[in-house]
Amino acid sequence: MILIVIDFNLHGNANYTSPTIQKEILHILASNVRNAICEEIGDAKFCILVDEARDELKREKMVIILRDTTALTLKNEICAVLFRYNLHIENIRGQGYDGASNMRGEWNGLQALFLKDCPYAYYVYCIAHRLQLALVTTSREVKDVHQFFDHLVNIINIVVGSSKRNDELQHAQAEQVENMIASNEIETGRGANQIGTLQRAGDTRWGSHFQSICCLIKMFDATCKVINTISEEGANYKQRGDAEGAYQVLTSFEFILILHLMKEIMRITNVLCQVLQQHSQDLLNAMHLVSTTKSLIQKLRDDGWEHLLANVMSFGEQHEIDIPDMNARYTKGRGRYRRQDDDLIMEHHFRIGIFTVAIDFQLQELKSRFCELTTELVILSSALNPKDAFRLFKIVHICNLVKKYYPQDFTKHEQKLLESQLQHYELDVIKHPDFLNMSTISELCRGLKISGKIKNFRKV
Known part of the structure; x- marks a missing residue:
């Protein structure tokens, strides 16, 4: 310091x-x-992190202010800064950038250009943000899903846009709960049937969209009642018109289908999302969760349509929403631009055009952003973490990390020497009481230096 x-x-x-x-x-x-x-x-190995921020004029800036942000320009400018401070590119052992294509691109992105000069400068991007970007991409690339989220935001803003409307929502919800208790549709108990409100989704935490969707499903009747009241009794024609449009969307079969579809997708990804946003992360278990998340989404794609459709139809009947004939021809567009395909039925549109496409984009993004190389690198590197009394320590993982990812940093003789040092390290450092409460690799390195044990375990 x-x-x-x-x-x-x-x-x-x-x-x-x-x-x-x-x-x-x-x-x-x-x-x-x-x-x-x-x-x-000095001449030690290091990592580089590059990110941008916006000034008061909303212009994006970095530590180095660049007019041209192509990958090659970024690389040249970063190299110039490193050279100015006598930091050698061949010593880079990690890169961290955002998810933009000019940064993470596998062929011409900034990370790829550095890898050409230094094969061990592996690109590792914030895994929590990766998951968020995978979900965001799904919402942007699938038109129907993108429109759904726009409608969702609009509906929530109309209903909770003022204290008066929020009070009306809670009053409508309380009446609904009372009626359901009277008809024995729900049970009573301490903490049950609490009156809530619709949740706005945050821009930076995509998991908040899951809460928005769950709240709307739970308070669907109350939301419909409030919006319908606004459409009839709004203070001006704009309020009444906006509410009428929102009500038409909210009570459409396609909206409730996507509502339940996104709930299922986000129910699967929410566990991983919450783990990745924790301040202290268990990266090994997080990477295993990535694998299980992919498997569960694939299972939803293969076997989930019939169950989802049954739930949506039951929900529609319960809330008196018109359910289309799934065998009827699907008509796209309105008025003179309306098109009808004789071979395309309603079920095909909902199942293939929305359900399958949305899940496929999700799977594609998860596989792309959580590639096998980065996942394995993180898992093997976790063996060095002293957290939880070196719970993740495995000699074979550390040796594989060296052999597979850093073969030029260690000769064959040094790899054998490392393995021998790790055997002593396991009995000396890991069992030593001074090292049991450490939680980060930096703490471990300082402890090795202060205790003098670094002299015995330099390869480690």
């Missing part, structure tokens, strides 16, 4: 409040910090 104290309360006229002087002081401080970091790194 570098501590720099500046006393601005000096006597006389030297107050150093000029913007130019303050910028010079900050520039000096920044240079000293950078030089100290570079001196500490």
Whole structure:
């Protein structure tokens, strides 16, 4: 840690409040910090992280401000910065960027360009954000799903857009609960049948969309009642018109079909989503959850249509929603642009055009963003983590990590030496009481240095 104290309360006229002087002081401080970091790194291996932020004018900026953000330009500028501070590209052992194609592209992306110069600069992207992007891509690429989420946001905004409407929603929900209790449709008990409200989805946490969908299904009748009231008694024609349009969408069969479909998809991905957003992550179990998530979504695609359709039809009958004849011809568009395909029936549109396509995009994105190389690299690297008293430590995983991913960093002789050191390491460090409560690799490295054990386990 570098501590720099500046006393601005000096006597006389030297107050150093000029913007130019303050910028010079900050520039000096920044240079000293950078030089100290570079001196500490020396010729050691390191990783690079690159991200952008927006200034007050909403312009995207980075630590290096670039006008051209093509992959080659980014690489050249980053290399120039590394060269300026005597950091060698061949020492890079990790890259972390966002999910944009110019960054993560396998052939011409920034990560691929660095891999050509340094084969061990593996690209590892935030796995929590990867899952979010996989879900976002599904909503964008499938038109019907994209429109569904637009409608969902609009419906929620209409209903909870004011305190008065929110109160009406809760009152309608309370009446519904009372009627269902009176007819023995639901049971009573402590904590059961609590009155809630619709949940707005957040931009950065895609898992919040799951809560929005679940809340709407739970309060569907109450939501319909409030929107219908607004369409008839709204303060002006715009409120009445917007509510009428929202009601038509909300009570359509296609909307409730996608509502239940997305609930099923997000019910499967929500477990992984919650795990990846935890402050302290068990990466090994998270990677296994990625695998089980893919399997369950595949199972939904193969065997889930009949069950989903039955649930949607039951829901539609319960809420008096018109259910189309699944064997009728599907008509696309309206008015003079309406098209009818003799070979396309309603069930084909719902099952193939929405259900299958939405799930296929989901599977494709999960497989693309959670590739086998990165997943295996994370799993093998987890063996070095001291968390939970070295629970994940396995000599074979560490040796495989070296053999498969870093063969040029270790000669055959050094690989044998590493294996021998790991056998002593397992009995010495892992069993030592001073190391049992460590939770990060950086803590472990400091502990090895302070205790002097680093001399015995340099290959580790």
